[in-house]
Amino acid sequence: ASLKEKGADWHFIATLDDIAWLFNLRGADVSFNPVFVSFALINQQQATLFVALGKVDAQLRGVLEQDGVTLRDYSEVAAALAEVPDGASLQVDPARVTAGLLENLASGVKLVEGLNPTTLAKSRKSLADAEHIRRAMEQDGAALCEFFAWLDSALGRERITELTIDEHLTAARTRRPDYVSLSFNTIAAFNGNGAMPHYHATEEEHAVIEGDGLLLIDSGGQYLGGTTDITRMVPIGTPSEEQKRDCTRVLKGVIALSRAQFPKGILSPLLDAIARAPIWAEGVDYGHGTGHGVG
Template structure:
């Protein structure tokens, strides 16, 4: 691979890049690659067998005149082959590659991550398990047109390809974003359990504040303990953001054993957390009042709530994207010349990544090709906020399911069904700012 640098004074420098491990010489104590035991995800939780998913992908390949499809993204592989693992913290995926052809499909796994029963089960789906490293040799033998996402392939594998590359988003991205009826049913059940855990936590927090010592780490652990009491809980879906007062102004702050704050004054506590359950993945944020807060803090909290509810209650015609609706959540902040410097929401996987595309809510597009239409069956978070550096941060987040509404001469109307059922802290609301509809949710 050749990279060319051009400078102002007509000087050009060409570098020939070879495939090499740039860190090998310096990272001498590098740990071994993770190789945890993987498992086959039962159809009772996901509702669609592997061969049926592959059939959908093959149809897409045929429509795009592709003879093979290389998959390198772990969430796409996990979804397609109904396999889960523990190689990535908080994301139940297994280190793997995959190759789909019209003859057979191949799943490349590390020895030790699978057993004979898994091999036999996958064979029934016309899937052959091969060694993790074999993908590099197999890639060299591919001919014709190969579908892959260039943005998600390592250079060593890219170098092996001597065929025509069709650079597209993996078709499984959109397929897995639209949840089927079995996934939806299970996900609703997971959210009810998660709501129980978070409501118990809210009661514990309000009852014990000022009576027992609290800090961001101990409170984070308490959230986890309530989730661990729920059936089919596996692990958190991401590192819990537990942020007290001005720490919450840092949108992705999280405490560590080396750096955390005590919770011992009046203020607001922001907790963004989620769980991986066998029947689904959750993501929720609540901001809690502990002690006394100012009128302006209540105003800002209520503005965030107004934005969250405006988006949650949206009715819209099929064809809208997340960009079309993002302003609904931002309007209360924009009306006061405020903004939050991030997206308003993201898709969520099903026992997969808590951040899943391609659907999202954001008014600034990062990639025009991924400004996808919102489809019934997509779930997506709704999480506006206000973040004032050195003062406080407020975020309220519900997870929503896109569902069909009325169909008439104007087209198919859609709306959102809340998946998250956890109380909002009423101590933070200026009720006079809410109309009757928002007061009842």
């Protein structure tokens, strides 16, 4: 329907998340991302998936063939683009395909440029999608409850480091049904380390969780039904007055954004400013974006 609407005969996709969504397939070629290295070329009669054929077992190959999906080796994509008939029109997203690939097209092939239809389609969660995400969040929440129960019992009784936090939280997630992997390297950061975006503790450099302060935990899991990204901040001992003030400023920002009513289609920086306004009012700011999507 999208090809017809755009007046295109063919559609070429080079973005891995769009391909994974469109074919409902998952892989493990990129760390923490359930995607596989591939290309797709589609017209009204056929869909061709270009992937290293050794990754596709006989059962999956049979399912894809029943759905009318032709498999070709990943290395054959240039030849396939060269086979697009002269005079045909090809829909592409210019921001998501390289010029080198498009140079394989015949000179008479017309490019129809625009967003891949899958980009918007996969952002609109169906009721089934939403239910899968809810189940993933429930399992992840159970893992967090197990972890925090351990943390409460272990504080003051055993040596805990940022690395220990990572180990115990990962182990709790691993025990949940449908768990696949982490969705990114766990960030467990105590006091000053928590002020560094995307901090990661190492064997050589990490903090021991002791004394007073704030423990930041930013972590997530990949489950068969969805992906989680969870941030929690835990007081250890007695936080300082400055830390209490910072937590209050952040809470005010959360409340301001939660209460905001805004028009459909508003640009996200305008909402970002609502979240920052109570923090700016006290002459401070934070060097990071505000939030991101779920799913």
